[in-house]
Amino acid sequence: MKKIIEGKAYVLGNDIDTDQIIPAEHLVYSLSDPEERKNYGRYALSGVPAAGAGLPGGGQPFVKEGQTESEYRIIVGGRNFGCGSSREHAPACLEIAGIEAVVAESYARIFYRNSVDGGFFIPFETPAPLTEEIKTGDALRIDVDAGTLTHLPSGKIWTLKSLGEVIEIIQAGDIFEYARKTGMIPG
Amino acid sequence: MGMTITEKILAAHAGAATVKPGDNIWVDVDVLMTHDVCGPGTIGIFKKQFGEHAKVWDREKVVIIPDHFVFTADPHAKRNLEILRDFVSEQQLPYFYDAGTDNYKGVCHIALAQEGHNRPGEILFGTDSHTCTSGAFGMFSTGIGNTDAAFILGTGKLWVKVPETMRFEFKGTFPPYIMAKDILLQVIGDIGVDGATYRAMEWAGDAVMKFSMEERMTLCNMAIEAGGKSAIIEADQVTKDYVQKRTDKPFKVYHSDADAAYFLKKIYNADEMQPVVAKPHSPDNKALVSEVSDVKIDRSYIGSCTGGKVADFRAAAEIMQGRKVKVDTFIVPATREVEADLHKEKIGGKTLAEIFVEAGASLGEPSCAACLGGPKDTFGRTNDKEVVVSTTNRNFPGRMGSKQSQVYLASPYTAAASALTGRITDPREFLN
Ligand code: SF4
Numbered sequence: 001m002k003k004i005i006e007g008k009a010y011v012l013g014n015d016i017d018t019d020q021i022i023p024a025e026h027l028v029y030s031l032s033d034p035e036e037r038k039n040y041g042r043y044a045l046s047g048v049p050a051a052g053a054g055l056p057g058g059g060q061p062f063v064k065e066g067q068t069e070s071e072y073r074i075i076v077g078g079r080n081f082g083c084g085s086s087r088e089h090a091p092a093c094l095e096i097a098g099i100e101a102v103v104a105e106s107y108a109r110i111f112y113r114n115s116v117d118g119g120f121f122i123p124f125e126t127p128a129p130l131t132e133e134i135k136t137g138d139a140l141r142i143d144v145d146a147g148t149l150t151h152l153p154s155g156k157i158w159t160l161k162s163l164g165e166v167i168e169i170i171q172a173g174d175i176f177e178y179a180r181k182t183g184m185i186p187g
Numbered sequence: 188m189g190m191t192i193t194e195k196i197l198a199a200h201a202g203a204a205t206v207k208p209g210d211n212i213w214v215d216v217d218v219l220m221t222h223d224v225c226g227p228g229t230i231g232i233f234k235k236q237f238g239e240h241a242k243v244w245d246r247e248k249v250v251i252i253p254d255h256f257v258f259t260a261d262p263h264a265k266r267n268l269e270i271l272r273d274f275v276s277e278q279q280l281p282y283f284y285d286a287g288t289d290n291y292k293g294v295c296h297i298a299l300a301q302e303g304h305n306r307p308g309e310i311l312f313g314t315d316s317h318t319c320t321s322g323a324f325g326m327f328s329t330g331i332g333n334t335d336a337a338f339i340l341g342t343g344k345l346w347v348k349v350p351e352t353m354r355f356e357f358k359g360t361f362p363p364y365i366m367a368k369d370i371l372l373q374v375i376g377d378i379g380v381d382g383a384t385y386r387a388m389e390w391a392g393d394a395v396m397k398f399s400m401e402e403r404m405t406l407c408n409m410a411i412e413a414g415g416k417s418a419i420i421e422a423d424q425v426t427k428d429y430v431q432k433r434t435d436k437p438f439k440v441y442h443s444d445a446d447a448a449y450f451l452k453k454i455y456n457a458d459e460m461q462p463v464v465a466k467p468h469s470p471d472n473k474a475l476v477s478e479v480s481d482v483k484i485d486r487s488y489i490g491s492c493t494g495g496k497v498a499d500f501r502a503a504a505e506i507m508q509g510r511k512v513k514v515d516t517f518i519v520p521a522t523r524e525v526e527a528d529l530h531k532e533k534i535g536g537k538t539l540a541e542i543f544v545e546a547g548a549s550l551g552e553p554s555c556a557a558c559l560g561g562p563k564d565t566f567g568r569t570n571d572k573e574v575v576v577s578t579t580n581r582n583f584p585g586r587m588g589s590k591q592s593q594v595y596l597a598s599p600y601t602a603a604a605s606a607l608t609g610r611i612t613d614p615r616e617f618l619n
Contacts, residue, residue: 015380015469017583024559024586027224028256028263031333032231047585080381080414084583085559086316088228088332109385109416110316114332165211175338175346176236184213185237185342 001171005100005122005142007073009134010062011055012048016077017084018111020047022093031092040093041068054136063097070097074140077104078131081123082111091120101142103149103160105129116166119174124149125161189444191352192419193387196327196441200310208351208450216248217309219339222295223253223286225314225332227270232337243278244343250282250304251275252295255555257286261562293522293553296320296492300404301524303434307422308441312339317492317580319410323403324430325422325440330411350387350416351450352443353378357392359457364614366502367398367405368494368578368598372463375413376473377453384414386450389443394457395420400429401498408493409580412470462613464576465596468584476601476613485573487512487606488587489599490519490551491558494578497528497539503603504539506617507546513609516548517567519556526553548606560588569594576605 022043029039045053045062054060063070075094081104082090091114094102102115103124115123122144130149134140139152147160163170172178179185190198190205198206200214221229233241243249251271256264268286275283282304284292292298296317299305307325311318314336321328331345339345355374375382388410395406403420410418420426422440430438462476489495489503500518520526529540529550543550557567558579569575569592577587582594597605600614607617 017581019559019581019583019586024255024561025563028261028267028562030231030263030266031228032235047590049584049590080384083380083414084316084411084581086314086318086330086332087225088334091332106381106384108381108414110330110332110411114334117338118332118334175334179338179342184344 001144002100003144005074005144007100007140008071009074009076009136009138009140010070010072011076011131011134011136012078013052013055013131014078015080015083016048018082018087018090019084021045021082021090022087023047027087027089031089037096038068040089041096044070044093044097055131056135060136070099073098073100074142075099075102076130076134077102078129079105081107083108086110088114088118091115091118095120103130116169117175122170126158127161130158188448189446191389191443191447191449192325192421192441193327193352193389193417194349196308196310197347197349206349208349210349211346212349213344213346214310216312216339216343216345218248218250218304218311219336220250220252220295220299220311220313220318221336222255222315223257223267223271224255225336226251227267228333229314229336229340230270230274232333233340236337237341241341243340246278246280249280249340250299251280252284252292252298253286254294255559256561257554258552258566259562259564264562291523293520294492294495294555296408297496297521297525300400301433301522303430306430306434306436306438307426308439312336312345316411317408319415319418320404320408320492322407322410322418323400323420324426325420327417327419329417348385350385352387352389353383354389354391354449354452356452356454357394357457358454359394360397361394361457361460364462364600364618365460366598366600367402369460369462371406371409372465372470372473372596373460375409375471376463376465378413380412380469380471381414383410385416388413388415388418390418390420392457396423399498400425401496404496405493409470412580462598462601464601464611465582467582467593467595470580470582470596476611479611480613482595482611483574483609484514484576484605484611486515486517486575487602488517488557488567488575488577488579489602490517490521490556491579492521493580494599495519495521495525497525497532499578499599500529500539501532502599504534504542506600506603506614507607508534508537508542510546510607512547512606514606516606517551517557518543518548519551519567520553522553557587560586576602576611578602
């Protein structure tokens with residue numbers, strides 16, 4: 001697990017559902033084929049209506065046309081991030097596009113669980129809304145152990161909510177590594 | 188302190204005498220369901236983690252139901268079905284309802300019920316968020332991702348955080364023009380799309396217990412649209428009659444204790460309920476049908492796990508019999524059994540299917556179809572700026588295909604009445 005996560009922010013609003021994260025027509029590609037899975041990066045967040053794509057201005061595609069990786073590393077979201085279907089393609093596509101952390105006010109539970117159990121990225125919760133304080137493209141730094149988020153342009157620091165018991169799964173890597181460590185499944 | 192039904196089921200499956208909300212526990216799983224969209228990914232992770240030759244923990248407890256992308260020429264979608272077939276034959280799984288065979292059923296949540304896989308007191312996980320539908324049978328059921336499903340395939344266990352329960356009680360009797368969908372859209376409108384996040388929604392009250400199993404499934408289906416982890420309705424004679432017709436397996440009925448602790452208890456007067464819709468683009472964007480009756484529509488869609496059961500079509504046919512639709516109207520039975528019923532059940536001497544065809548509606552094959560957009564050639568998929576009134580459960584941007592289309596969620600009564608007039612219409616205009 002990385003201790004410091006640094007990169008540009010991509011800011012989204014409330015209730016970003018899994019159909020916006022990865023529209024259903026793209027759920028057909030293989031996740032295990034190394035070439036084919038890049039399609040998930042290509043179409044990550046392609047269902048977000050233009051007005052909400054990269055706040056505050058909107059109209060900033062998460063992944064540039066023709067590319068499969070995003071220039072952004074950290075997503076800043078509002079309430080109920082990842083609501084909708086149980087498709088694990090949603091957290092997977094964000095990871096494939098290069099996302100290392102999501103910082104949102106709250107999550108839909110299946111998405112949160114998938115992010116942790118699958119070890120795609122760390123879903124942090126913020127005690128206060130940050131979508132108005134951070135602009136798409138701003139440089140951010142997350143100190144995982146300290147549980148803080150720094151807005152590099154202004155130097156402002158926020159304390160993130162504690163990850164609670166799931167930190168053990170995150171530290172292990174995913175639910176399988178966790179189960180091996182604790183002897184639930186043979187190493 | 189007493190426990191809710193949900194807490195009792197979870198405790199029993201964790202081997203604990205009691206549990207309380209917030210506890211993280213490991214439970215033994217009774218049924219794992221997966222489908223064509225998430226099955227292949229689940230299988231991939233299972234093999235990677237447990238080995239190429241690993242066997243699933245219990246063949247009898249795995250149910251595979253292709254339903255999402257089964258009537259499309261899309262080559263990737265077809266390959267997903269092949270992956271499921273290979274896995275089923277390698278693992279010798281007895282419950283596989285394969286597409287393109289006589290054994291095909293249709294939408295997983297309805298097929299689970301019809302094939303006897305929903306049993307009171309059990310724990311069912313499924314790789315589909317609407318797995319909460321099965322809670323209508325007095326069981327704990329919830330949606331999970333591929334990783335968790337692969338973990339269950341190998342171990343038969345999963346960790347669960349015990350949810351707090353919210354209780355919604357309806358006293359009295361629902362008026363005849365009110366369907367479960369109206370109730371549910373009302374409640375989601377009241378609490379919001381994240382109003383039940385991490386929690387169980389327990390439906391109760393005389394009015395709810397008068398509902399058929401199908402209407403109860405509609406109520407539980409959309410717990411996820413309020414962010415809920417699960418939904419539950421205590422099993423009663425109606426449940427037992429339904430289940431015993433479809434399986435010989437034993438089951439256990441749990442009841443909530445009178446002194447159980449709830450996060451919230453909300454009591455509604457059933458007699459006062461009114462037909463409602465959810466406006467674009469969120470299931471909690473509630474309006475009374477009477478408030479949006481000037482909205483013109485381009486199509487009406489009646490189908491999906493939440494709105495494509497025979498009770499839904501009986502309601503739609505009641506309104507459409509002897510009349511003609513004014514807009515494109517799509518009828519999509521959830522399963523083969525529902526489809527067969529459309530050709531058997533009659534109103535006024537005509538079968539439901541005849542009523543729909545004579546009204547000018549098109550009938551599709553049982554599947555998820557345009558409920559989730561899907562490949563471009565999907566039946567009923569929106570491809571432009573269509574305004575749709577739909578009995579499905581989600582109206583997020585692009586959910587039914589095109590990001591420009593506008594979807595109003597409504598009951599089958601309202602969807603049928605609107606099909607006849609070309610605008611959003613209160614079913615009372617046609618029901619006497
Ligand atoms: S009918 Fe719609 S909501 Fe139901 S399982 Fe299929 S896609 Fe999901």
